[in-house]
Amino acid sequence: MTKKDLLHAVPAGRRQQSAATDHPVTEIPSAVELDDIIGVLQTKVASLTELLNQKDLQLRAARTQLAQVGKLATLGTLGAGVAHELNNPLTVISAEADELLDGIKQGFRDDDFTVMSASNIKKCAERMRLIIDHIRQYTRKDEEPTGTRLDVNSIVKDSLMLLENQLRNSGISIKLALAEHLPAIWGHANKLESVFQNLISNARDAFDETDKNQRKELTIQTSLVNQEIVVKVSDNGCGIPDEVQAHIFDPFFTTKEVGRGTGLGMSIARSNVEEHKGTISLESSPESGTEFVIRLPLERRNLRNN
Amino acid sequence: MKEKKRVLLIDDEEIIVDILRRRFERLGFAVLTAYDGSSAIDLIQQEKIDLVVCDVKMPNGTDGEDVLKAKQKYNPSSHFVAISGHVMTDESVQLLMNNGASLFVKKPFPSLADVTQQMAMLVTPQN
Numbered sequence: 084m085t086k087k088d089l090l091h092a093v094p095a096g097r098r099q100q101s102a103a104t105d106h107p108v109t110e111i112p113s114a115v116e117l118d119d120i121i122g123v124l125q126t127k128v129a130s131l132t133e134l135l136n137q138k139d140l141q142l143r144a145a146r147t148q149l150a151q152v153g154k155l156a157t158l159g160t161l162g163a164g165v166a167h168e169l170n171n172p173l174t175v176i177s178a179e180a181d182e183l184l185d186g187i188k189q190g191f192r193d194d195d196f197t198v199m200s201a202s203n204i205k206k207c208a209e210r211m212r213l214i215i216d217h218i219r220q221y222t223r224k225d226e227e228p229t230g231t232r233l234d235v236n237s238i239v240k241d242s243l244m245l246l247e248n249q250l251r252n253s254g255i256s257i258k259l260a261l262a263e264h265l266p267a268i269w270g271h272a273n274k275l276e277s278v279f280q281n282l283i284s285n286a287r288d289a290f291d292e293t294d295k296n297q298r299k300e301l302t303i304q305t306s307l308v309n310q311e312i313v314v315k316v317s318d319n320g321c322g323i324p325d326e327v328q329a330h331i332f333d334p335f336f337t338t339k340e341v342g343r344g345t346g347l348g349m350s351i352a353r354s355n356v357e358e359h360k361g362t363i364s365l366e367s368s369p370e371s372g373t374e375f376v377i378r379l380p381l382e383r384r385n386l387r388n389n
Numbered sequence: 390m391k392e393k394k395r396v397l398l399i400d401d402e403e404i405i406v407d408i409l410r411r412r413f414e415r416l417g418f419a420v421l422t423a424y425d426g427s428s429a430i431d432l433i434q435q436e437k438i439d440l441v442v443c444d445v446k447m448p449n450g451t452d453g454e455d456v457l458k459a460k461q462k463y464n465p466s467s468h469f470v471a472i473s474g475h476v477m478t479d480e481s482v483q484l485l486m487n488n489g490a491s492l493f494v495k496k497p498f499p500s501l502a503d504v505t506q507q508m509a510m511l512v513t514p515q516n
Contacts, residue, residue, distance in 0.1 A: 166476070167474060167475055170474040170475075170496060170497065171402060171474055171496075173497050174402075174405060174474060174496040174497040174498065175402070175404050175405065175408070176497075177497040177498060177501075178405070178408045178497070178498055178501045179408065181498075181500060181501035181502060182408060182411065182501065185501070185502055191415065203404055251401075251448040252446045252447065252448050253448075254448060254449055254450040
Protein backbone atom coordinates (compact mmCIF):
# COMPACT_ATOMS: atom_id res chain seq x y z
CA MET A 84 0.00 0.00 0.00
CA THR A 85 1.48 3.33 -0.94
CA LYS A 86 1.20 6.59 0.89
CA LYS A 87 -1.12 7.80 -1.86
CA ASP A 88 -3.45 4.82 -1.41
CA LEU A 89 -3.58 5.51 2.28
CA LEU A 90 -4.50 9.13 1.77
CA HIS A 91 -7.30 8.31 -0.64
CA ALA A 92 -8.72 5.62 1.56
CA VAL A 93 -9.43 7.99 4.43
CA PRO A 94 -11.96 10.78 4.10
CA ALA A 95 -10.90 13.91 5.92
CA GLY A 96 -11.94 14.48 9.54
CA ARG A 97 -14.46 11.70 9.98
CA ARG A 98 -15.09 10.33 13.40
CA GLN A 99 -16.21 6.81 13.88
CA GLN A 100 -18.70 5.79 16.53
CA SER A 101 -18.48 2.50 18.23
CA ALA A 102 -21.70 0.56 17.87
CA ALA A 103 -21.60 -0.78 21.41
CA THR A 104 -20.55 2.12 23.56
CA ASP A 105 -21.18 5.39 21.78
CA HIS A 106 -17.63 6.41 22.59
CA PRO A 107 -15.44 7.44 19.79
CA VAL A 108 -12.89 4.69 19.39
CA THR A 109 -10.85 5.66 16.46
CA GLU A 110 -9.98 9.13 15.45
CA ILE A 111 -9.08 8.98 11.82
CA PRO A 112 -6.51 11.60 10.99
CA SER A 113 -6.83 13.95 8.11
CA ALA A 114 -4.82 13.47 4.94
CA VAL A 115 -2.38 16.18 5.96
CA GLU A 116 -1.93 14.70 9.43
CA LEU A 117 -1.40 11.30 7.84
CA ASP A 118 1.16 12.81 5.59
CA ASP A 119 2.98 14.18 8.61
CA ILE A 120 2.77 10.88 10.44
CA ILE A 121 4.20 9.01 7.49
CA GLY A 122 6.95 11.60 7.20
CA VAL A 123 7.81 11.16 10.85
CA LEU A 124 7.82 7.39 10.46
CA GLN A 125 10.08 7.63 7.46
CA THR A 126 12.51 9.82 9.37
CA LYS A 127 12.45 7.39 12.28
CA VAL A 128 13.04 4.43 10.01
CA ALA A 129 15.91 6.24 8.34
CA SER A 130 17.57 7.04 11.63
CA LEU A 131 17.04 3.50 12.92
CA THR A 132 18.57 2.16 9.73
CA GLU A 133 21.50 4.48 10.23
CA LEU A 134 21.85 3.25 13.81
CA LEU A 135 21.70 -0.37 12.65
CA ASN A 136 24.41 0.29 10.09
CA GLN A 137 26.62 1.81 12.75
CA LYS A 138 25.99 -1.13 15.04
CA ASP A 139 26.80 -3.48 12.21
CA LEU A 140 30.13 -1.75 11.65
CA GLN A 141 30.87 -1.92 15.37
CA LEU A 142 29.97 -5.58 15.37
CA ARG A 143 32.31 -6.31 12.48
CA ALA A 144 35.11 -4.43 14.21
CA ALA A 145 34.43 -6.32 17.43
CA ARG A 146 34.42 -9.57 15.54
CA THR A 147 37.82 -8.83 14.01
CA GLN A 148 39.16 -7.91 17.42
CA LEU A 149 37.74 -11.06 18.94
CA ALA A 150 39.39 -13.13 16.27
CA GLN A 151 42.66 -11.39 17.09
CA VAL A 152 42.18 -11.99 20.82
CA GLY A 153 41.35 -15.57 20.03
CA LYS A 154 44.51 -15.90 18.02
CA LEU A 155 46.56 -14.47 20.83
CA ALA A 156 44.79 -16.68 23.34
CA THR A 157 45.57 -19.70 21.22
CA LEU A 158 49.12 -18.48 20.92
CA GLY A 159 49.25 -18.21 24.70
CA THR A 160 48.20 -21.80 25.01
CA LEU A 161 50.70 -22.71 22.35
CA GLY A 162 53.28 -20.66 24.25
CA ALA A 163 54.69 -23.54 26.22
CA GLY A 164 54.93 -25.58 23.06
CA VAL A 165 56.61 -22.73 21.22
CA ALA A 166 59.15 -22.25 23.98
CA HIS A 167 60.02 -25.93 23.81
CA GLU A 168 60.18 -25.97 20.02
CA LEU A 169 62.67 -23.11 20.10
CA ASN A 170 64.57 -24.49 23.05
CA ASN A 171 65.65 -27.68 21.32
CA PRO A 172 67.48 -26.11 18.39
CA LEU A 173 68.83 -23.45 20.74
CA THR A 174 70.38 -26.14 22.92
CA VAL A 175 72.21 -27.58 19.94
CA ILE A 176 73.41 -24.15 18.75
CA SER A 177 74.75 -23.30 22.18
CA ALA A 178 76.44 -26.66 22.67
CA GLU A 179 78.02 -26.74 19.20
CA ALA A 180 79.31 -23.21 19.67
CA ASP A 181 80.93 -24.37 22.91
CA GLU A 182 82.46 -27.27 21.01
CA LEU A 183 83.96 -24.91 18.43
CA LEU A 184 85.31 -22.45 20.99
CA ASP A 185 86.73 -25.08 23.36
CA GLY A 186 88.13 -26.95 20.43
CA ILE A 187 90.09 -23.94 19.28
CA LYS A 188 91.29 -23.14 22.81
CA GLN A 189 92.31 -26.69 23.57
CA GLY A 190 93.35 -27.80 20.13
CA PHE A 191 91.09 -30.86 19.75
CA ARG A 192 89.26 -29.77 16.64
CA ASP A 193 89.83 -30.73 13.06
CA ASP A 194 88.16 -29.58 9.86
CA ASP A 195 85.61 -32.42 9.76
CA PHE A 196 84.39 -31.63 13.26
CA THR A 197 84.34 -27.93 12.51
CA VAL A 198 82.21 -28.45 9.42
CA MET A 199 79.85 -30.76 11.32
CA SER A 200 79.39 -28.38 14.23
CA ALA A 201 78.88 -25.38 11.99
CA SER A 202 76.38 -27.30 9.84
CA ASN A 203 74.39 -28.36 12.89
CA ILE A 204 74.29 -24.74 14.03
CA LYS A 205 73.03 -23.67 10.63
CA LYS A 206 70.33 -26.35 10.52
CA CYS A 207 69.04 -25.38 13.94
CA ALA A 208 69.11 -21.67 13.20
CA GLU A 209 67.02 -22.36 10.12
CA ARG A 210 64.50 -24.35 12.13
CA MET A 211 64.20 -21.49 14.60
CA ARG A 212 63.77 -19.02 11.79
CA LEU A 213 60.86 -21.02 10.38
CA ILE A 214 59.16 -21.28 13.75
CA ILE A 215 59.51 -17.58 14.51
CA ASP A 216 58.37 -16.65 11.04
CA HIS A 217 55.37 -18.82 11.51
CA ILE A 218 54.45 -17.18 14.81
CA ARG A 219 54.79 -13.73 13.28
CA GLN A 220 52.49 -14.63 10.42
CA TYR A 221 50.04 -16.08 12.81
CA THR A 222 49.73 -13.03 15.04
CA ARG A 223 49.72 -10.41 12.29
CA LYS A 224 46.28 -8.99 11.59
CA ASP A 225 44.97 -10.34 8.34
CA GLU A 226 46.04 -7.90 5.66
CA GLU A 227 44.13 -9.56 2.90
CA PRO A 228 40.47 -9.08 3.78
CA THR A 229 39.48 -10.84 0.60
CA GLY A 230 41.69 -13.83 1.30
CA THR A 231 44.06 -15.83 -0.89
CA ARG A 232 44.16 -19.18 -2.63
CA LEU A 233 44.91 -21.94 -0.18
CA ASP A 234 46.00 -25.53 -0.16
CA VAL A 235 44.25 -27.16 2.77
CA ASN A 236 46.87 -29.92 3.01
CA SER A 237 49.65 -27.34 3.52
CA ILE A 238 47.61 -25.64 6.19
CA VAL A 239 47.10 -28.94 7.99
CA LYS A 240 50.86 -29.52 7.97
CA ASP A 241 51.58 -25.96 9.11
CA SER A 242 49.15 -26.32 11.97
CA LEU A 243 51.19 -29.25 13.28
CA MET A 244 54.44 -27.33 13.16
CA LEU A 245 54.17 -25.74 16.58
CA LEU A 246 52.57 -28.77 18.21
CA GLU A 247 54.45 -31.76 16.82
CA ASN A 248 57.07 -32.09 19.54
CA GLN A 249 54.57 -31.65 22.32
CA LEU A 250 52.40 -34.35 20.82
CA ARG A 251 55.33 -36.72 20.41
CA ASN A 252 56.50 -36.08 23.94
CA SER A 253 53.05 -36.89 25.22
CA GLY A 254 53.28 -40.21 23.44
CA ILE A 255 50.70 -39.29 20.82
CA SER A 256 51.30 -40.67 17.37
CA ILE A 257 50.15 -38.52 14.49
CA LYS A 258 48.70 -40.08 11.38
CA LEU A 259 48.13 -37.96 8.28
CA ALA A 260 45.89 -39.21 5.48
CA LEU A 261 45.91 -36.27 3.12
CA ALA A 262 44.28 -36.63 -0.29
CA GLU A 263 46.59 -35.89 -3.16
CA HIS A 264 45.72 -33.02 -5.51
CA LEU A 265 43.09 -31.28 -3.41
CA PRO A 266 41.74 -28.29 -5.30
CA ALA A 267 42.63 -24.90 -3.87
CA ILE A 268 40.03 -22.93 -1.99
CA TRP A 269 39.81 -19.24 -1.28
CA GLY A 270 40.27 -18.15 2.29
CA HIS A 271 42.43 -16.96 5.15
CA ALA A 272 45.31 -19.31 5.89
CA ASN A 273 45.76 -18.04 9.46
CA LYS A 274 42.13 -18.53 10.34
CA LEU A 275 41.95 -22.07 9.01
CA GLU A 276 45.23 -22.89 10.63
CA SER A 277 43.98 -21.70 13.98
CA VAL A 278 40.93 -23.95 13.59
CA PHE A 279 43.10 -27.04 13.07
CA GLN A 280 45.48 -26.03 15.84
CA ASN A 281 42.57 -25.66 18.20
CA LEU A 282 41.27 -29.14 17.44
CA ILE A 283 44.73 -30.66 17.70
CA SER A 284 45.54 -29.07 21.02
CA ASN A 285 42.12 -30.07 22.39
CA ALA A 286 42.87 -33.65 21.37
CA ARG A 287 46.23 -33.42 23.10
CA ASP A 288 44.54 -32.21 26.28
CA ALA A 289 41.92 -34.95 26.03
CA PHE A 290 44.70 -37.52 25.99
CA ASP A 291 45.94 -36.20 29.34
CA GLU A 292 43.09 -38.16 30.84
CA THR A 293 44.16 -41.32 29.07
CA ASP A 294 46.16 -44.05 30.73
CA LYS A 295 49.86 -43.62 29.94
CA ASN A 296 50.22 -47.10 28.55
CA GLN A 297 47.36 -46.90 26.10
CA ARG A 298 48.17 -46.22 22.49
CA LYS A 299 47.25 -42.62 21.69
CA GLU A 300 46.48 -41.73 18.10
CA LEU A 301 45.59 -38.50 16.42
CA THR A 302 44.50 -38.78 12.80
CA ILE A 303 43.99 -35.98 10.32
CA GLN A 304 42.38 -36.85 7.03
CA THR A 305 41.55 -34.65 4.06
CA SER A 306 39.41 -35.55 1.08
CA LEU A 307 37.20 -34.09 -1.62
CA VAL A 308 33.55 -35.11 -1.37
CA ASN A 309 30.69 -33.56 -3.34
CA GLN A 310 32.49 -30.32 -4.20
CA GLU A 311 33.55 -29.86 -0.59
CA ILE A 312 36.92 -30.31 1.05
CA VAL A 313 36.40 -32.47 4.10
CA VAL A 314 38.91 -32.35 6.94
CA LYS A 315 38.54 -34.89 9.74
CA VAL A 316 40.49 -34.54 12.96
CA SER A 317 40.00 -37.61 15.11
CA ASP A 318 41.46 -39.08 18.25
CA ASN A 319 41.00 -42.36 20.09
CA GLY A 320 40.76 -40.61 23.43
CA CYS A 321 38.07 -40.79 26.05
CA GLY A 322 35.36 -39.03 24.05
CA ILE A 323 33.28 -35.98 24.91
CA PRO A 324 30.20 -36.40 27.14
CA ASP A 325 26.85 -35.61 25.50
CA GLU A 326 26.16 -32.68 27.78
CA VAL A 327 29.50 -31.10 26.87
CA GLN A 328 28.98 -31.78 23.16
CA ALA A 329 25.83 -29.69 23.27
CA HIS A 330 27.76 -26.60 24.40
CA ILE A 331 31.13 -27.14 22.86
CA PHE A 332 30.85 -24.23 20.42
CA ASP A 333 29.45 -21.79 22.95
CA PRO A 334 31.73 -18.83 23.65
CA PHE A 335 33.47 -19.02 27.03
CA PHE A 336 32.34 -22.60 27.56
CA THR A 337 35.24 -24.62 28.89
CA THR A 338 35.74 -27.79 30.86
CA LYS A 339 39.25 -26.84 31.88
CA GLU A 340 40.04 -25.44 35.30
CA VAL A 341 40.25 -21.67 35.83
CA GLY A 342 43.32 -20.17 34.22
CA ARG A 343 43.65 -22.93 31.67
CA GLY A 344 41.86 -22.19 28.44
CA THR A 345 39.63 -19.24 27.61
CA GLY A 346 36.63 -21.18 26.33
CA LEU A 347 36.88 -19.11 23.18
CA GLY A 348 38.76 -21.58 21.04
CA MET A 349 35.87 -23.64 19.69
CA SER A 350 33.49 -20.74 19.16
CA ILE A 351 36.16 -18.86 17.25
CA ALA A 352 36.95 -22.02 15.34
CA ARG A 353 33.34 -22.33 14.29
CA SER A 354 33.22 -18.66 13.38
CA ASN A 355 36.32 -19.06 11.22
CA VAL A 356 34.90 -22.13 9.48
CA GLU A 357 31.62 -20.32 8.83
CA GLU A 358 33.49 -17.37 7.37
CA HIS A 359 34.69 -19.83 4.75
CA LYS A 360 31.06 -20.83 4.20
CA GLY A 361 31.89 -24.16 5.78
CA THR A 362 30.49 -26.27 8.58
CA ILE A 363 32.01 -27.99 11.58
CA SER A 364 30.46 -30.90 13.42
CA LEU A 365 31.55 -33.64 15.76
CA GLU A 366 30.87 -37.20 16.70
CA SER A 367 32.13 -38.58 19.93
CA SER A 368 31.79 -41.60 22.19
CA PRO A 369 33.86 -43.13 24.97
CA GLU A 370 34.39 -46.26 22.82
CA SER A 371 35.58 -44.69 19.60
CA GLY A 372 36.93 -41.31 20.69
CA THR A 373 36.18 -38.00 19.02
CA GLU A 374 35.99 -36.95 15.40
CA PHE A 375 35.57 -33.38 14.22
CA VAL A 376 34.47 -32.91 10.63
CA ILE A 377 35.03 -29.65 8.79
CA ARG A 378 33.50 -29.16 5.37
CA LEU A 379 34.69 -26.33 3.15
CA PRO A 380 32.90 -25.67 -0.11
CA LEU A 381 34.92 -25.23 -3.27
CA GLU A 382 33.27 -22.21 -4.86
CA ARG A 383 35.73 -19.57 -5.86
CA ARG A 384 35.70 -16.50 -3.60
CA ASN A 385 33.63 -18.40 -1.11
CA LEU A 386 34.28 -15.97 1.72
CA ARG A 387 31.31 -14.19 3.16
CA ASN A 388 31.73 -10.49 2.51
CA ASN A 389 33.60 -9.17 5.50
CA MET B 390 95.31 -49.51 33.78
CA LYS B 391 92.39 -47.82 35.42
CA GLU B 392 89.06 -49.09 34.12
CA LYS B 393 87.09 -46.51 32.21
CA LYS B 394 83.96 -45.15 33.85
CA ARG B 395 80.83 -45.91 31.86
CA VAL B 396 78.20 -43.30 31.03
CA LEU B 397 74.81 -43.87 29.41
CA LEU B 398 73.48 -40.88 27.46
CA ILE B 399 69.75 -40.78 26.77
CA ASP B 400 67.90 -38.14 24.72
CA ASP B 401 65.55 -38.35 21.76
CA GLU B 402 67.55 -35.56 20.10
CA GLU B 403 70.41 -37.41 18.43
CA ILE B 404 72.55 -34.33 17.99
CA ILE B 405 72.48 -33.66 21.72
CA VAL B 406 73.51 -37.23 22.46
CA ASP B 407 76.32 -36.89 19.94
CA ILE B 408 77.63 -33.65 21.43
CA LEU B 409 77.63 -35.11 24.93
CA ARG B 410 79.27 -38.29 23.64
CA ARG B 411 82.20 -36.33 22.20
CA ARG B 412 82.70 -34.54 25.51
CA PHE B 413 82.55 -37.66 27.67
CA GLU B 414 84.90 -39.54 25.36
CA ARG B 415 87.38 -36.72 25.73
CA LEU B 416 86.97 -36.95 29.48
CA GLY B 417 87.96 -40.62 29.26
CA PHE B 418 84.57 -42.27 29.66
CA ALA B 419 83.23 -45.30 27.82
CA VAL B 420 79.98 -44.08 26.28
CA LEU B 421 76.69 -45.91 25.71
CA THR B 422 73.78 -44.19 24.02
CA ALA B 423 70.01 -44.55 23.75
CA TYR B 424 67.40 -42.40 22.03
CA ASP B 425 64.33 -43.51 23.92
CA GLY B 426 63.32 -44.65 27.39
CA SER B 427 62.75 -48.33 26.76
CA SER B 428 66.10 -48.93 25.01
CA ALA B 429 67.70 -47.06 27.90
CA ILE B 430 66.03 -49.33 30.43
CA ASP B 431 67.23 -52.41 28.50
CA LEU B 432 70.81 -51.14 28.66
CA ILE B 433 70.50 -50.33 32.37
CA GLN B 434 69.35 -53.88 33.03
CA GLN B 435 72.14 -55.47 30.99
CA GLU B 436 75.18 -53.26 31.52
CA LYS B 437 77.29 -51.98 34.35
CA ILE B 438 76.87 -48.22 34.30
CA ASP B 439 78.41 -45.54 36.49
CA LEU B 440 76.54 -42.50 35.25
CA VAL B 441 73.17 -42.04 33.56
CA VAL B 442 72.43 -38.75 31.82
CA CYS B 443 68.79 -38.68 30.80
CA ASP B 444 66.29 -36.29 29.24
CA VAL B 445 63.24 -36.04 31.46
CA LYS B 446 60.57 -35.90 28.76
CA MET B 447 60.73 -38.31 25.85
CA PRO B 448 58.14 -39.62 23.41
CA ASN B 449 56.63 -43.10 23.32
CA GLY B 450 55.45 -43.29 26.87
CA THR B 451 58.68 -44.09 28.72
CA ASP B 452 60.27 -40.98 30.15
CA GLY B 453 63.06 -39.90 32.50
CA GLU B 454 61.12 -40.85 35.62
CA ASP B 455 60.76 -44.42 34.41
CA VAL B 456 64.45 -44.61 33.55
CA LEU B 457 65.30 -43.31 37.01
CA LYS B 458 63.18 -46.03 38.61
CA ALA B 459 64.96 -48.65 36.51
CA LYS B 460 68.35 -47.25 37.49
CA GLN B 461 67.39 -47.44 41.19
CA LYS B 462 66.40 -51.04 40.72
CA TYR B 463 69.13 -52.43 38.45
CA ASN B 464 72.07 -50.08 38.85
CA PRO B 465 71.50 -48.49 42.26
CA SER B 466 75.06 -47.34 42.83
CA SER B 467 75.18 -45.31 39.63
CA HIS B 468 74.51 -41.58 39.50
CA PHE B 469 71.60 -40.08 37.60
CA VAL B 470 71.59 -36.67 35.96
CA ALA B 471 68.25 -35.39 34.73
CA ILE B 472 68.30 -32.89 31.88
CA SER B 473 65.32 -30.97 30.59
CA GLY B 474 64.41 -28.38 27.98
CA HIS B 475 60.94 -28.03 29.48
CA VAL B 476 59.88 -25.74 32.26
CA MET B 477 60.12 -27.81 35.41
CA THR B 478 58.43 -26.78 38.62
CA ASP B 479 60.48 -26.86 41.82
CA GLU B 480 58.26 -29.68 42.99
CA SER B 481 58.98 -31.89 40.01
CA VAL B 482 62.72 -31.27 40.28
CA GLN B 483 62.55 -32.07 43.99
CA LEU B 484 60.64 -35.24 43.22
CA LEU B 485 63.41 -36.41 40.90
CA MET B 486 66.06 -35.63 43.48
CA ASN B 487 64.08 -37.46 46.14
CA ASN B 488 63.77 -40.47 43.87
CA GLY B 489 67.48 -40.81 43.31
CA ALA B 490 68.64 -38.15 40.88
CA SER B 491 71.96 -36.55 41.81
CA LEU B 492 71.75 -33.51 39.59
CA PHE B 493 69.27 -31.57 37.47
CA VAL B 494 70.47 -29.58 34.45
CA LYS B 495 68.45 -27.25 32.26
CA LYS B 496 68.75 -27.03 28.49
CA PRO B 497 70.29 -25.01 26.83
CA PHE B 498 73.47 -25.67 28.80
CA PRO B 499 75.04 -22.35 29.87
CA SER B 500 78.45 -23.91 29.35
CA LEU B 501 78.93 -27.35 27.89
CA ALA B 502 82.35 -27.74 29.51
CA ASP B 503 81.09 -26.83 33.01
CA VAL B 504 78.05 -29.04 32.75
CA THR B 505 79.90 -32.14 31.56
CA GLN B 506 82.61 -31.50 34.13
CA GLN B 507 79.97 -31.33 36.88
CA MET B 508 78.47 -34.59 35.70
CA ALA B 509 81.85 -36.32 35.45
CA MET B 510 82.74 -35.17 38.96
CA LEU B 511 79.85 -37.21 40.32
CA VAL B 512 81.67 -40.42 39.46
CA THR B 513 85.28 -39.30 39.65
CA PRO B 514 85.54 -36.72 42.42
CA GLN B 515 89.31 -36.70 42.21
CA ASN B 516 89.24 -35.64 38.55
